[in-house]
Amino acid sequence: MTAVSTRNGPEAKAADSYTVVKAKHPGRWLSAAAIIVVAALLLHSVFTNPNFGWDVVGLYLRDVSIGRGILVTLGLTAISMAIGIVLGVIFAVMRLSANPVVRTAAFAYVNFFRGTPVLVQLLFWFNLAALYPVITLGIPGLHLDANQLITPMTAAILGLGLNQGAYMSEIVRAGILSVDHGQTEAAEALGITRMQTMRRIVLPQAMRVIIPPTGNETIGMLKTTALVSVISVPELLYSAQIIYARSFETIPLLIVASLWYLLITSILTIGQYYLERRFARGNQRNLPPTPWQKLRRFIATHDALALKGGTR
Amino acid sequence: MTAVSTRNGPEAKAADSYTVVKAKHPGRWLSAAAIIVVAALLLHSVFTNPNFGWDVVGLYLRDVSIGRGILVTLGLTAISMAIGIVLGVIFAVMRLSANPVVRTAAFAYVNFFRGTPVLVQLLFWFNLAALYPVITLGIPGLHLDANQLITPMTAAILGLGLNQGAYMSEIVRAGILSVDHGQTEAAEALGITRMQTMRRIVLPQAMRVIIPPTGNETIGMLKTTALVSVISVPELLYSAQIIYARSFETIPLLIVASLWYLLITSILTIGQYYLERRFARGNQRNLPPTPWQKLRRFIATHDALALKGGTR
Amino acid sequence: TNASQATPDASAPAAAAPGTEGAGTVVVNEKAQELLPEEIKAAGVLRVASDPTYAPFEYYDTDNKTMIGYDVDFSDAVGAALGLKIEHVPATFDTILPGLASGKYDMAMSTFSITPEREKIVDFVDYLKGGSGVAVVPGNPQNITMDPLSMCGKKIAGQKGSIQSMEYLPEFSKQCTEAGQEPISIQNFPGQSDANLALTSGRVDAVVADSVSLAYQGKEAGGKFELAEGEDYEPVPTGIALGKDAGLQEAVTEATRGILDSPYYAEMADKWGLPDSVLITSDVLDQK
Amino acid sequence: MTAPVLAEPMVNADSICKNYGSNEVLKGIDLKVYPGEVVCLIGPSGSGKSTFLRCINHLETVDGGRMWVNGKIVGYDLKGSKLYEQSHNDVCRSRTEVGMVFQQFNLFPHMTVLENLIEAPRLVRKEKKATAVARAKSLLEKVGLSDKADAYPRQLSGGQQQRVAIARALCMEPRLMLFDEPTSALDPELVGEVLKVMKDLANSGMTMVVVTHEMNFARDVADRVVFMADGYVVEQGPARDVITNPQNDRTKAFLASVLSETAAS
Amino acid sequence: MTAPVLAEPMVNADSICKNYGSNEVLKGIDLKVYPGEVVCLIGPSGSGKSTFLRCINHLETVDGGRMWVNGKIVGYDLKGSKLYEQSHNDVCRSRTEVGMVFQQFNLFPHMTVLENLIEAPRLVRKEKKATAVARAKSLLEKVGLSDKADAYPRQLSGGQQQRVAIARALCMEPRLMLFDEPTSALDPELVGEVLKVMKDLANSGMTMVVVTHEMNFARDVADRVVFMADGYVVEQGPARDVITNPQNDRTKAFLASVLSETAAS
Numbered sequence A, B: 001m002t003a004v005s006t007r008n009g010p011e012a013k014a015a016d017s018y019t020v021v022k023a024k025h026p027g028r029w030l031s032a033a034a035i036i037v038v039a040a041l042l043l044h045s046v047f048t049n050p051n052f053g054w055d056v057v058g059l060y061l062r063d064v065s066i067g068r069g070i071l072v073t074l075g076l077t078a079i080s081m082a083i084g085i086v087l088g089v090i091f092a093v094m095r096l097s098a099n100p101v102v103r104t105a106a107f108a109y110v111n112f113f114r115g116t117p118v119l120v121q122l123l124f125w126f127n128l129a130a131l132y133p134v135i136t137l138g139i140p141g142l143h144l145d146a147n148q149l150i151t152p153m154t155a156a157i158l159g160l161g162l163n164q165g166a167y168m169s170e171i172v173r174a175g176i177l178s179v180d181h182g183q184t185e186a187a188e189a190l191g192i193t194r195m196q197t198m199r200r201i202v203l204p205q206a207m208r209v210i211i212p213p214t215g216n217e218t219i220g221m222l223k224t225t226a227l228v229s230v231i232s233v234p235e236l237l238y239s240a241q242i243i244y245a246r247s248f249e250t251i252p253l254l255i256v257a258s259l260w261y262l263l264i265t266s267i268l269t270i271g272q273y274y275l276e277r278r279f280a281r282g283n284q285r286n287l288p289p290t291p292w293q294k295l296r297r298f299i300a301t302h303d304a305l306a307l308k309g310g311t312r
Numbered sequence C: 001t002n003a004s005q006a007t008p009d010a011s012a013p014a015a016a017a018p019g020t021e022g023a024g025t026v027v028v029n030e031k032a033q034e035l036l037p038e039e040i041k042a043a044g045v046l047r048v049a050s051d052p053t054y055a056p057f058e059y060y061d062t063d064n065k066t067m068i069g070y071d072v073d074f075s076d077a078v079g080a081a082l083g084l085k086i087e088h089v090p091a092t093f094d095t096i097l098p099g100l101a102s103g104k105y106d107m108a109m110s111t112f113s114i115t116p117e118r119e120k121i122v123d124f125v126d127y128l129k130g131g132s133g134v135a136v137v138p139g140n141p142q143n144i145t146m147d148p149l150s151m152c153g154k155k156i157a158g159q160k161g162s163i164q165s166m167e168y169l170p171e172f173s174k175q176c177t178e179a180g181q182e183p184i185s186i187q188n189f190p191g192q193s194d195a196n197l198a199l200t201s202g203r204v205d206a207v208v209a210d211s212v213s214l215a216y217q218g219k220e221a222g223g224k225f226e227l228a229e230g231e232d233y234e235p236v237p238t239g240i241a242l243g244k245d246a247g248l249q250e251a252v253t254e255a256t257r258g259i260l261d262s263p264y265y266a267e268m269a270d271k272w273g274l275p276d277s278v279l280i281t282s283d284v285l286d287q288k
Numbered sequence D, E: 001m002t003a004p005v006l007a008e009p010m011v012n013a014d015s016i017c018k019n020y021g022s023n024e025v026l027k028g029i030d031l032k033v034y035p036g037e038v039v040c041l042i043g044p045s046g047s048g049k050s051t052f053l054r055c056i057n058h059l060e061t062v063d064g065g066r067m068w069v070n071g072k073i074v075g076y077d078l079k080g081s082k083l084y085e086q087s088h089n090d091v092c093r094s095r096t097e098v099g100m101v102f103q104q105f106n107l108f109p110h111m112t113v114l115e116n117l118i119e120a121p122r123l124v125r126k127e128k129k130a131t132a133v134a135r136a137k138s139l140l141e142k143v144g145l146s147d148k149a150d151a152y153p154r155q156l157s158g159g160q161q162q163r164v165a166i167a168r169a170l171c172m173e174p175r176l177m178l179f180d181e182p183t184s185a186l187d188p189e190l191v192g193e194v195l196k197v198m199k200d201l202a203n204s205g206m207t208m209v210v211v212t213h214e215m216n217f218a219r220d221v222a223d224r225v226v227f228m229a230d231g232y233v234v235e236q237g238p239a240r241d242v243i244t245n246p247q248n249d250r251t252k253a254f255l256a257s258v259l260s261e262t263a264a265s
Ligand SMILES: Nc1ncnc2c1ncn2[C@@H]1O[C@H](COP(=O)(O)OP(=O)(O)OP(=O)(O)O)[C@@H](O)[C@H]1O
Pocket: D020, D023, D025, D043, D044, D045, D046, D047, D048, D049, D050, D051, D052
């Protein structure tokens, strides 16, 4: 029985004689209770089970070599994503080129790198010297030692970056195609050339479509970097592994790594959400309802019926 | 000087006296030539370099243990995707539930599984017995040996499936939210309950949005299965690794694995493209132009100007 | 047996440069040094790969940056004898030998047992002779020993690429089937610690590896697993691996000879808890 | 304050208030619609016409006032002097008494016309398929679309889609029909066919509340025209009176602008 | 077959044909538009009006016939008796002589009004910013939107957006303006302001080709009305004659339906 103040609140009629009894929703309470009980049991069991080694977790959570691993993970993620985005734009534009050869080349690149596991690609780059001990690039006088050139870190960056470039190119392409064709047409009608149109008109507008999946890819990349442990690059997971290779506290150290991954992912997720909202706002007169707002329709229960507003 | 037949072709005027000279597009030819040369050099170097060991590749391409690995890879992909999709629908609906506890639980699930590397998750499931040697689920008399219950294959399926469930739930949720709210409203106005609306009206329409990313996820899963080699499940990559660990023919065997991955991915990609077209056709009066058709605008050159159609 | 072992006074100035604490007592072996290829001498550095998941032979110190272990000390000693600086490079076990073949590293010490298959792609210089053992959970409830028939039908783990998982276990399994028993279910893991974890979680029944290492690791792991009682299986030479094209074999052999003959060889074994049974004499090197 | 027994109103809105956040959309609407009556709601954009219509079948909850439909309080079960809030399923069930037709048709695009029509009877009233199909076919005939039973909505013109939407609502055999600008999303040449169906429906005695800008329709068919502005009912009365001779200044201004655009021919 | 020298037509379409696949949209259109003339294209939906308009500035290539604009063949360079196909950049450059206004405005939503206006002059004609801004501001004044220079398109009403689109086209100082149903995406109350701007433009002597359903505008402003149907020009003549006294049956039927809907007040 909440009072609803209306503009003519003072003259509002009193409630009629009925008492309102709110609906009980027993199903809701039951399912909620069940979930809470299960979650509580789970958490209790996790936190009281000595096998998890929470003391060890606490010990290593701020270990300096774990910290170094985090830095490598973040650095690898940032560099690989940067390479991926640049390659993505280049290959997306190539795939939309008027030139069939250029288009086919871009298509082949994308399909090759999307078609093979990144683990295999990493191993390839890492072992490149087994294939080409000396890299000449066909340029006389150029003799580069592949092993010198491609350190494990370079192999990691190459593997992740080139692979990501293939995925990003599909994202950028979807973004470009999402821009209303009328925009290109208007630019064309004004005499703006295709390249200028792409750069000044299409790509800026495609950003709105490009950014959300790019955020997802970044979060994915964060975890994909865990793969480079196979080529002994000391990122977060590898740092945990070398500790447990000595101390055999495997589970606690995997938990340490997971907690850090979770934390970083959460921060990135929140960042992504707000970035997306900002870009959506930039583009529409009325923001579409957030999932949150859409949900409110489902939640809405009403208890404000008792006090009626006034009439005129 | 192509003849254009118009309805009044017979009376069509003759061409005027000008000769049409087509544009040359030198840039196009140059870039195309450059790409072809580079590609040819690359391919030549790849195929003549003895380090690639093409004879070994040929030898192992149809090796029986590689074949078994492919079957495991395909099976794992199919089962994990199936689990992922079912979980995805459940958690998507949960995230849209009116019940805040249910919603929060689904949210926690999604974020937990998206936030940690699937490699770590696989290791956890595989070594579950190190944490809970005996699973009682709190039920007296129930004593399940965790290792009996969770075979390496089960660990792989659990790890991949639960992780995929988190990703799929976001995809399904996007699909559900993409269905015009008017549809729900119309169903509500007809007295159809929420659950029925979801099942009969919303989900079938959400399919169009759900299918494309699900196809991508399937292709991704195919390659993610390569990770289960850490828990010694003999999928494709593991089968190749076992062979080269003995024979040290690392590169040829990585190539064998890559070729198979590429082949399967290509088949899946083609399948996905046609599936998407079909679903798009189902939903719109006019199919939106395919990327192909959009491209044609860019390509279009015109040489049919010489013969003019008739007038009336 | 080796007269050319350098005396301390002969090379005192040079010894200071490559010396690390452990190899401090080793002095430059001029005979070995002369055998070095020119490029290596000029570079002054030897890149040595190890998989640092294998205590006490190679693993990380508590700072998680410095590689330590028997192999690390031994390779430092080789470096000191050759007057070269040693650069320790971490790598995963099954990528080391291919990496050596492709020139990624100059030398590898990761407790490699010498097998004909491996000898096809790299050269070896003997420095130990280790037997294989089997690690089991405390008390050995399943009574697994290095007797092949005790493993039949069991799940046995090894490190992917190790001689135990690549050769012994398949061979044992064959013996099982020939004896009319269940074959062994062989599980390969990328790292030794992955295999050990699978053992402690009961995922596998035993882990087969170098016996010295298993004994040490069992102790370090707080007794979560232990080396099973019984004889070691077929002690085979353990070697320093060298790339075939690197031209290092003669120099390293000479340097190793010097170390084997020096008291430092036994000191290192003491330091890392290696039993005398695994040590060899420099005669072995002459048989090649 | 229930309506008199003999002429119980089909819709009885008593001081209905509705806010969206701080935006007060309805500020106390009183309106009675009697059985068989056709009421047209007119008013400028944003005046709350759609919102009020949606309150009638509880697609929106009200924040103040009471709504009776067919003698029952919308959204509550009255037992003694207590009002028990209805569960979701009960709300759904009581919605079957009210049919609603939306501006955007909102047909289910993945179902044929016939499937659209039989979906709700089968799900909500658990009807046998044969029964539902028979009724659906006769209704399709009524709206002149017997031959389109197996077409998909996207294969129909806007006018045809809207007629299917009307038939779909009628399939639940409602006692009251609500129309929210049923013709304003249509191409001008398709408006007529929908208005004709609505006119037939009105003539058959259906109680109807229609939000519309079609003054011709209002004048010809409506028993009463209600002019809303700023969340209030500003003026109401017999259709011809309000349209041709509005009293209130707001009404006059509104009608002037509407009539000049769609000039009555 | 070039046009006479003294009264050289601004647009000279000679038997223009255009197909989309097997769909022949234009089947031989002949049309001359002289400098300063305002020509309205009318006709039923699908008759090819938009397509023809787009052929004029080479947004569509033609499959038969020749199009001259301002004495030059569209899409080709004439040297001696040879027609050299223009490169993409040349086509772009020659488009600056023709301004085009689309039904959907197609303003660049990520730029302010002013940025929309100066974009093309700066990119295509490499103008200094100050010059471009000065011209843009004077054009904004002309279309009555001086105060909106820093607004984003989404902050404007449809009518305001369309006026910005006109100003944007004028910024390139075209000699010919093409309009494709510039008012049909607008709310009725916003149509007037756009038509007024167009009328001013016509009065200032701009050559214009306008596809429109606004018969009032055609009658008041156009020098000539061209009726297209099925890819042919069916009838043309002075605006008042064609609209009030059509000769062809198709024209009569079309005008009857259009006029009954938007009845002239
Ligand atoms: N779901 C909603 N959330 C917030 N505000 C809303 C919502 N629905 C409607 N409104 C607001 O309520 C007011 C009345 O809207 P309503 O749709 O009822 O007007 P209307 O009279 O039907 O107008 P129209 O003729 O444009 O349909 C408007 O100011 C509108 O912005």
